[in-house]
Amino acid sequence: MYLPRESAEHDAASLDMYNGFGGDPARLINAAFALNTIGQFALLVLLATLLLSRAVYHYSSVMFNLLLICLAGSVPQYFLMYAGEIYNPLPPLGLCASQAALIDGLQCAFAVVALCLAIAYMVEFQIVSLTAMQTKYLQRALVALPYLTFLPFSSGVAIFGASHPEQVRHMPNDLTCILHNRTLITATRVVIATLVTLTLSLTTFAILHTLTTRERLYRKRLTVPSFSEAVRIAVFALFQAHLLTLDILRSYIQSDSVRVAYMILQALVPLITALNFGSKAECYQAWKGAAIGLTNKFHKRSCHQSAARDVQREMRINVDKSVCVVVD
Template sequence: MAVWLFFQLAADHVLLPILVATFVLSRSVVRHSTLINLCCTWILSGVISSLLLYTGEATGPEPSKGLCTAQAALMSGVFPMTSVATLTLAYRTWRSCTPGKSQLREKASRPMRVTLLGSPYITLGVFCAIAAKLGVEYPDQVDRTTRFFYCAINLKTFAIAINAFSAAVCIIAVGFFVHLAMQQLRTRETRPPRQHSAKADTAFRIRVGLLTLYMLTAALANLGALGDPGTAFPDIFTASVGMAIFLLFASQSDVLHAWRTLRPFSAPLPRRARPGSPPAPHTPHPSFDLDLLTKRTDSDVSEQARLEALHTYYAERVRGEGVKVEIIPRPQDAFIPGSELRRASGGSGDGGSFRKEKGAV
């Protein structure tokens, strides 16, 4: 129970929604809508599988008959739905094998997109309708005991039809990849791919092929378990497909790069510095007590404190701009003939040009 819940909650409720959000929102990650749709079907699968968990009836006495029948009907269409979604992704990947086309960016016609994206949910609706009719006609065959984790309709003929349909769909999907692999080998012999985009497409097709094989294995496991309804392995293995999807497609370099470059939306953009200039200070501008400027006194100590405060204030304001700051008591002490700066302490020039080397306040 714990392993099954882990796959349902971690993959279908958390990880796959994050992956879908990355595909949809990130400008640097481009994926075909059939892959996004496949992830969405497994998110929906996780929601349907967890209905008893939401209502607190996953364990203990049998759930209410209405809820159990509703979940059993929905669960009957889940695996056919995800199998068809896998087939549409496999078909789209196979279709992109035509030279000059890219799986990542090629666009299909509107009717084709509607067919590819809508067929999994049509399949779900068809199987759900059949299962709901059977559940109403045979209420004593609907329970949670047989499948351990969720309610199901215990009609062997209907179970065989569900799993046989799913397995056949996955076999067709694998057939696309067998043909694709043969075509890729012929293309590699005549013209080895050297472009980065071609290598990226090949790597993507390999991931989709591995997922298709994983789905076929799950379908065959469910079909083979019909003779032994007491085992929970097929359900656990099927639940792990969502995690496999995340691991296969979240480990791609552009997805990882998009996650590494994420910043909080409230973080300010860094200020661009001029080439060759020192880095801008990261500390806020200093404050200055106006009383030191407006209240003059005859005390040498107070006057010295005022000058030091002014020097510190302006030095902090112009830090990083390459300007030196020197505080002088009187404006007339700034210049002598020859445009040299006289120091306030002794009145002697420092031998440098004021405009080129010093700034006075």
């Protein structure tokens, strides 16, 4: 859903909402929306690959959960866009409060699921030793934890927004409605910062442990931890840290460049997540196999249609000859 540049909504009052985005804010907003949509499509392709492809023989349920939450988190960011209220300084309260609540809860869930992925990695490659039963229960807990985190944060913001509607606002140079309560905002960011720091610490430990034990495990012919997987988790946590830093800066520093940078980085979250965790040989093999299968199917259908046309042409010729014989 792109915003038409010449629509009636682009009056002076509407453009004042995004006066920090330059002379043509619609172009920048549409670019961010396009990046987000491309990322959503990439996540859907990756999720379908993990579910349906036989080439991807192993994937973590926590990893699947992360991709699913990332996809879900990319939708509320553009609620105002979907509803056609992106240039409205006073969008409907229900829409505004719902957006603020979902964004707040999903940001916390997103940080939690990254930490869960780091823990799952350490358990899978026995960096942390657990019994089979303990591992089973831990896996279930790691899958459920992001949703259990989402509920209180999202519900808290929704309840507060409903009881204090004047504190839920669509501010200038911002694509989303946010809750203007310093205590709740600070609490949310402290939780996210703590989770991101823990994720970075655990992945750093996992990388160092992998590097120091790799040779010994090779010699003993034991399962070697995937170094690339640990690096992917670390890169993802660093990306989250950068996003959090920009989010904090845009609240305390009145800088249009920071707001634009945050908007673009936020729009890139689905695409970067899909590329980070989807750039594996197994996924490439699955996509290659799917492409070859579709090509062969199309080729067979073309050959079949061509053969059918030849048969019809031959039958028509035979019929014409028969008619000629009868007439003679």
